Amino acid sequence: MTSYFIRRFLLIIPTFIGVTILVFTLTRLVPGGPIERMLSEAALASAGETSTVSDYDGRGGSMLSDEQLADLEAYYGFDKPVVVGYFEWLGKVLVLDLGRSTRYNDPVWETIRDRLPVSIFYGVCTLIITYGVCIPLGIYKAIRHKSVFDNLTSAVVFAGYAIPNYVVAIFLLTAFAANLEWFPLGGFVSDDFADFTLMEKIADLFNHAALPLIAYVAGSFAFTTMLMKNSLMDNLAAEYVRTAVAKGLDFRRAIFGHAFRNSLIPIATSFGNNISLIITGSFLIEKIFNIDGFGLLGFESLVERDYPVVMGILVISALLFLIGNILSDICVAIVDPRVKFGSGESGQ
Amino acid sequence: MALLEIDQLSVAFDTEGDTVTVVDRVGFDVEAGETLGIVGESGCGKSVTALTIMGLLPKPSGRVQGGDIRFRGESLPNLPPERMRDIRGNRIAMIFQEPMTALNPVHRIGRQLAETYALHQADLPDEAVYRRTLGLLEQVGIPAPEQRLREYPHQLSGGMRQRVMIAIALASKPDILIADEPTTALDVTIQAQILELLRELQRETGMAIIFITHDLGVIAELCSRVVVMYAGRVAEQAPIEQLFAHPVHPYTRGLLASIPRLEDEPKTMLTTIPGVVPSIEELPSGCRFANRCPYVKDLCNRDAPELLAASQGHQVACHRWREVDAVALEKWGS
Numbered sequence: 025m026t027s028y029f030i031r032r033f034l035l036i037i038p039t040f041i042g043v044t045i046l047v048f049t050l051t052r053l054v055p056g057g058p059i060e061r062m063l064s065e066a067a068l069a070s071a072g073e074t075s076t077v078s079d080y081d082g083r084g085g086s087m088l089s090d091e092q093l094a095d096l097e098a099y100y101g102f103d104k105p106v107v108v109g110y111f112e113w114l115g116k117v118l119v120l121d122l123g124r125s126t127r128y129n130d131p132v133w134e135t136i137r138d139r140l141p142v143s144i145f146y147g148v149c150t151l152i153i154t155y156g157v158c159i160p161l162g163i164y165k166a167i168r169h170k171s172v173f174d175n176l177t178s179a180v181v182f183a184g185y186a187i188p189n190y191v192v193a194i195f196l197l198t199a200f201a202a203n204l205e206w207f208p209l210g211g212f213v214s215d216d217f218a219d220f221t222l223m224e225k226i227a228d229l230f231n232h233a234a235l236p237l238i239a240y241v242a243g244s245f246a247f248t249t250m251l252m253k254n255s256l257m258d259n260l261a262a263e264y265v266r267t268a269v270a271k272g273l274d275f276r277r278a279i280f281g282h283a284f285r286n287s288l289i290p291i292a293t294s295f296g297n298n299i300s301l302i303i304t305g306s307f308l309i310e311k312i313f314n315i316d317g318f319g320l321l322g323f324e325s326l327v328e329r330d331y332p333v334v335m336g337i338l339v340i341s342a343l344l345f346l347i348g349n350i351l352s353d354i355c356v357a358i359v360d361p362r363v364k365f366g367s368g369e370s371g372q
Numbered sequence: 373m374a375l376l377e378i379d380q381l382s383v384a385f386d387t388e389g390d391t392v393t394v395v396d397r398v399g400f401d402v403e404a405g406e407t408l409g410i411v412g413e414s415g416c417g418k419s420v421t422a423l424t425i426m427g428l429l430p431k432p433s434g435r436v437q438g439g440d441i442r443f444r445g446e447s448l449p450n451l452p453p454e455r456m457r458d459i460r461g462n463r464i465a466m467i468f469q470e471p472m473t474a475l476n477p478v479h480r481i482g483r484q485l486a487e488t489y490a491l492h493q494a495d496l497p498d499e500a501v502y503r504r505t506l507g508l509l510e511q512v513g514i515p516a517p518e519q520r521l522r523e524y525p526h527q528l529s530g531g532m533r534q535r536v537m538i539a540i541a542l543a544s545k546p547d548i549l550i551a552d553e554p555t556t557a558l559d560v561t562i563q564a565q566i567l568e569l570l571r572e573l574q575r576e577t578g579m580a581i582i583f584i585t586h587d588l589g590v591i592a593e594l595c596s597r598v599v600v601m602y603a604g605r606v607a608e609q610a611p612i613e614q615l616f617a618h619p620v621h622p623y624t625r626g627l628l629a630s631i632p633r634l635e636d637e638p639k640t641m642l643t644t645i646p647g648v649v650p651s652i653e654e655l656p657s658g659c660r661f662a663n664r665c666p667y668v669k670d671l672c673n674r675d676a677p678e679l680l681a682a683s684q685g686h687q688v689a690c691h692r693w694r695e696v697d698a699v700a701l702e703k704w705g706s
Contacts, residue, residue, distance in 0.1 A: 263474045264475055266474075267468065271491060272459075273457070282476050
């Protein structure tokens with residue numbers, strides 16, 4: 025088992041290299057790549073003069089100086105053969121030198137790092153709320169299958185699932201922030217956050233977070249709740265539960281002592297993916313509530329063609345995704361003893 | 373008073389807007405220490421009868437419609453759930469058909485064995501529980517029991533798992549063991565081993581066994597008395613020798629005739645009972661075997677036959693068994 029996970033972690037390396045090759049190829053091949061973009065901007069800026077796009081040696085230069093251009097070319101290794109360029113770039117990525125944002129002119133890693141606490145806060149909160157609600161709700165619905173409560177909650181979670189989260193976000197914002205003024209209109213914390221006491225800080229944080237969190241989780245209940253419910257119902261009908269009851273167990277102990285852990289197996293499978301997806305956030309919700317998170321950063325960089333940031337985010341998301349997959353495997357292995365990775369018999 | 377009395381038991385299931393009676397006025401007794409076989413084809417109600425005894429009918433669709441089950445004189449269907457849990461798994465234990473799915477895949481064997489003690493002998497110290505579970509595994513013939521206790525069900529073969537199931541059932545030294553087709557899913561050699569084990573355990577513990585199967589050969593090997601069920605009713609009930617030597621119900625005759633024998637002409641067609649069991653939604657009002665019976669008369673289609681004594685300890689539910697018997701005797705005589 026341990027050897028399996030060591031192997032899995034080692035396998036991140038080739039996968040990650042594959043990802044970087046793709047990302048690097050993008051910068052070389054895609055029209056409108058980082059250099060061209062800057063050049064065309066430079067050209068635009070100098071359009072008043074008689075220069076053409078092909079006539080670009082940066083002399084219009086209000087956006088891009090020769091020096092910046094050279095920097096850029098050097099960073100992406102355009103001044104060197106492809107392979108050499110790639111390895112030099114890879115070396116920089118490994119020490120988190122992801123280049124400079126063309127929009128903010130800050131190092132990309134710092135730009136991303138500044139956004140991380142916001143995204144992690146929302147990610148962790150969403151995760152806790154989703155699982156904290158879905159698992160008990162799924163259990164209760166399974167036990168009370170076809171009851172009024174079951175049907176009603178199904179309607180509610182599916183309604184939440186069917187309505188796009190940005191619609192929920194807009195509705196919440198208009199109703200509770202704009203009209204009723206119960207919550208702030210947006211942002212992660214208040215402007216004078218630094219002056220608050222600890223309790224005030226926490227209150228302020230959650231005051232700001234309430235509406236976006238509702239928008240985040242509204243659609244996420246359906247999947248996990250129904251997965252939990254159906255999987256528990258399957259297991260309650262399983263023969264080993266009948267064996268357990270035949271031993272003299274009462275219904276409650278048969279559920280929590282026997283059926284529950286088995287029905288967590290499919291939930292564990294999706295756990296790691298949720299982690300990586302949630303940290304990357306949703307740019308629409310972040311946009312609506314004006315939260316400076318990962319999602320918004322990615323969206324804006326894409327619109328602004330801030331390629332160093334886009335690539336940085338791609339690389340980091342890919343890494344998170346790889347780690348998320350391994351986390352899923354670990355979760356499954358913890359819950360299900362039948363899963364014996366790597367000892368000849370394959371687990372899944 | 374018999375240890376367990378099944379008295380005119382009827383069990384019904386609610387289906388979409390309808391109620392079907394799957395077990396209809398079934399009655400038999402189980403004496404302490406005996407092995408009673410219940411035989412019949414799939415869907416004849418033998419498993420439902422067993423589950424009803426255990427109080428394990430699927431809820432809310434299944435329910436006892438009429439009659440009674442008395443264990444040491446106590447009416448089981450009317451017991452409060454807490455009292456029933458004391459009996460279930462403690463005084464009456466059950467093993468199932470599919471050893472592959474009957475054990476919880478995520479718990480170790482030891483834990484699943486010890487659970488019975490935790491439920492019914494809560495004051496037993498952990499050390500004693502461990503020694504007893506170890507003893508149980510030895511008793512059911514599992515090699516290297518210390519190691520097995522730490523293993524998960526998927527690490528055991530089907531036969532081993534069925535032995536574990538038997539060990540779990542034996543844990544509280546029950547008065548009755550209900551075995552619902554315990555060997556059907558196992559291959560023949562393992563089947564023989566398990567039957568031998570059950571016989572041995574019965575000799576040691578003196579428990580009664582209700583053995584449910586569709587396999588007359590298994591019945592012949594193990595049981596002292598047989599109940600033949602057909603389409604939710606008891607067709608015939610007799611001591612084992614009597615049933616095999618002198619069956620009186622046309623269905624039982626058909627069953628016995630359809631067993632292939634070594635002295636049969638090779639490569640001839642097997643004898644079968646023509647027709648199929650009436651489906652549970654459209655059971656006839658008269659005798660349920662009427663549509664397949666070679667001796668059928670108008671009376672059979674009109675009235676359901678009562679279970680009557682044919683001889684000492686031998687009961688049959690057939691209007692015409694005397695005439696059929698006479699015909700058979702004549703044939704044998706010639």
